[in-house]
Amino acid sequence: MKISAFGHAWVLRWRWMLAVLAIAALPAGLSAWQWQRGEDKAATLARIARWASEGAVGLDGLGARTDAAQIDGMVLDFEARWIAPMVWLVDNRVVDRRPGYDVVIAVEDIGAARVAGSRNAPARAALVNLGWIAA
Known part of the structure; x- marks a missing residue:
């Protein structure tokens, strides 16, 4: 695939595009995993705080x-x-x-x-x- 823009021409190879997308998907997946861990920890801390107030x-x-x-x-x-x-x-x-x-x-x-x-x-x-x- 060939793209021309701003006076330059780029040749895109599908294998490289797939490799770049796969590499970009890894940090996105890890960030979603960390986000979920943060939400779980916040819920656990809220539950423990509620129990502490109840005695x-x-x-x-x-x-x-x-x-x-x-x-x-x-x-x-x-x-x-x-x-x-x-x-x-x-x-x-x-x-x-x-x-x-x-x-x-x-x-x-x-x-x-x-x-x-x-x-x-x-x-x-x-x-x-x-x-x-x-x-």
């Missing part, structure tokens, strides 16, 4: 929410006892470019049994992330 809830406050994305960052407050020896180290967690582990333990809700007034009341269990430790 901590007990295990009963979780209701039927079973999706981890719905409760990630929620502040819980309940009396619990560690179910020994349930400790898990979740590896491949990097914080500030340092490898480490998330420490997760299993606990049982002992406050609900006290409210029910019976020591034989079924206890509810939950997993609690205690935080990150360096490897």
Whole structure:
């Protein structure tokens, strides 16, 4: 294809045009991906701010929410006892470019049994992330 403009003639080759368009599409796709990540982070921060203003809830406050994305960052407050020896180290967690582990333990809700007034009341269990430790 030949284009003439401003006293010059250019020859456009389709292979080069396709290569240039493909190279230009890569940053456009990456920018759309970053935009989506920014929107997701803003929504997560807004959800955490709303929960902070509402205050901590007990295990009963979780209701039927079973999706981890719905409760990630929620502040819980309940009396619990560690179910020994349930400790898990979740590896491949990097914080500030340092490898480490998330420490997760299993606990049982002992406050609900006290409210029910019976020591034989079924206890509810939950997993609690205690935080990150360096490897």
